[in-house]
Amino acid sequence: MKKGLFSMIVVFFIAGCSQEEIIMESMLTTEMWLEDIEEFAQRLPAKQVDFYSLIDEDDFYQKIELFKIDVPHLNDAQIKVRLNQIISSLGVAHTGMGGYFIDEKYPFDFYWFDEGIFVRNTTKEYEEALYTKLVKLNGIEINHVIKQVSSVISYENEYWLKKKIPSYLLIPEVLYGLGIIEDMNKKTSFSFENEEGEVLDLIVSKIDNPNFVIKNELNPLFYQNKDQNYWFEYLPKTKIVYIQYNQCMEMKEMPFDHFVKEVFDFMDNNETDKLVIDLRDNTGGDSSIFAPFFKAIEKHELNQKGKLYVLIGGRTFSSARINSMELKQYTNAILVGEPTGAKPNSYGESQVFKLKNSGILVQYSTKYFNMDKKDLDALYPDLEVPYTIEDFKNGIDPFLEMVINHVQK
Structure with missing residues (x-):
């Protein structure tokens, strides 16, 4: 996984790297999106090793054709989500998409601890939520939100998913594309539970580069x-x-x-x-x-x-x-x-291609590494x-x- 995985650090990959977003400057036309989807459908199967062992060929192209039919009725966020859901269905953590999320996010640092997802850090405005447990997002029970958000993440086991989910809950564009929130440009409600079992409801605005309250003094x-x-x-x-x-x-x-x-x-x-x-x-x-x-x-x-x-x-x-x-x-x-x-046995040596119109990066795996006879998860x-x-x-x-x-x- 040597040089191929090195590229994963340099080029943003939604499944594994920190989120260095590339913003699409303008909305694409239906025709431009259809061109990108066709490019995606042609290039990914040709480049991803063992592609048709990971997904049924007929199922993949059926998803693509249904997607194309829906495109005129979808907004940009919904289209990006659908692309993510298709590539994530391969179940390969090194194969995914990136290069398109908008910078502004909700000003929390969520972390999935042993007891659930908690606010590890936030801004002064929402400091009362510090160390509380997230229980609802836009009035929806968090377990239901997690199930929906999981569909856009490339992962091979629950442990990677638990590390990725918290950051995705902060991205308005993902939540909007999944239908969890109605408008990614408006405030969103978050419900938290403190250690006494009391529920705190906050109406939260997205922000770019939030100034978090906790510094390094107490950090291990x-x-x-x-x-x-x-x-x-x-x-x-x-x-x-x-x-x-x-x-x-x-x-x-x-x-x-x-x-x-x-x-x-x-x-x-x-x-x-x-x-x-x-x-x-x-x-x-x-x-x-x-x-x-x-x-x-x-x-x-x-x-x-x-x-x-x-x-x-x-x-x-x-x-x-x-x-x-x-x-x-x-x-x-x-x-x-x-x-x-x-997983001990997994795909790697990743490479990247860029979709012509949207600039979305598609990362694919070129090699399977069989390193463990037990094939554990x-x-x-x-x-x-x-x-x-x-x-x-x-x-x-x-x-x-x-x-x-x-x-x-």
């Missing part, structure tokens, strides 16, 4: 330094060296092999009881970049059970999932956290750990706490 280590692909810190009280590996991508100012040397030199000169590699928020890139770490850890004294830990989660995807599997297979690492958002941790809203409120990282308190028997 894994929320920090997200602008760096990799970094490390020594925790003297527990004698743990903590490495956060955010992206499988070299940093010009610190090549990964230099970084690894710096980490291991530090450990050799400072008392270190445990080494932790955090991949829980790494959505991929080039899996080969991690090779210097394997070389360094192979004969190191920390390569033993109870000394070496790898943190994984629903956002551990693509090349990061490959590195997690390799750590599990070739070292004595203990995996801690949540199941990964990518995720890479599962050895020590599974829930993440609760109370953990977040109190600045606790339960994954790291598990490592600190774990004693290998």
Whole structure:
């Protein structure tokens, strides 16, 4: 998944990357949309590996023909949603669409904790909703909304879906295209429930670049330094060296092999009881970049059970999932956290083509990676750990706490 997955980082892909939106400057005519749909219907089957193993040929073209009939009666948002639903029906997380969502969103940072979807952050105007649970959107029960929104997301397991759903609930264009809201330019009602069971109803405006109220003061280590692909810190009280590996991508100012040397030199000169590699928020890139770490850890004294830990989660995807599997297979690492958002056996080495008129990006997979005889739906941790809203409120990282308190028997 090396170079192909590297492109996934550079080019926005709705299934796996952060949302760097490209706005369509003007509405397209029916004829222009029909041209794009025809281009989509011709190019995707030709480029996506195993296409007709993923979807019945007759079913695919029937969907396309019905879609074309409906186009004159659909608005832009509805057309984009239908395109998404068709490509998402393949069930391939690396195959999806992007490059068209409008920047303005509802000013919340939602996160799917163990107990449900909560407000992790918001603006001063809606601060009373902080840490409350989302229960309705535009008067619709959240479980029903989740079911509808799931249809536009490319995913292979529930763990990836749970990481993607919260951000989609913030996009007026998606909600409008699905019929969840009546007008994406007007305010929308959100209903929240606090810990006492009281319901808070808010009428919310969309906004571009909201100024959130919570900064980094209370955040645990894994929320920090997200602008760096990799970094490390020594925790003297527990004698743990903590490495956060955010992206499988070299940093010009610190090549990964230099970084690894710096980490291991530090450990050799400072008392270190445990080494932790955090991949829980790494959505991929080039899996080969991690090779210097394997070389360094192979004969190191920390390569033993109870000394070496790898943190994984629903956002551990693509090349990061490959590195997690390799750590599990070739070292004595203990995996801690949540199941990964990518299946051990999955499609990758993605490429992109652009639809002529809309500029929508269509990402497709060119290779199938068969890496696990069991064909599980995720890479599962050895020590599974829930993440609760109370953990977040109190600045606790339960994954790291598990490592600190774990004693290998």
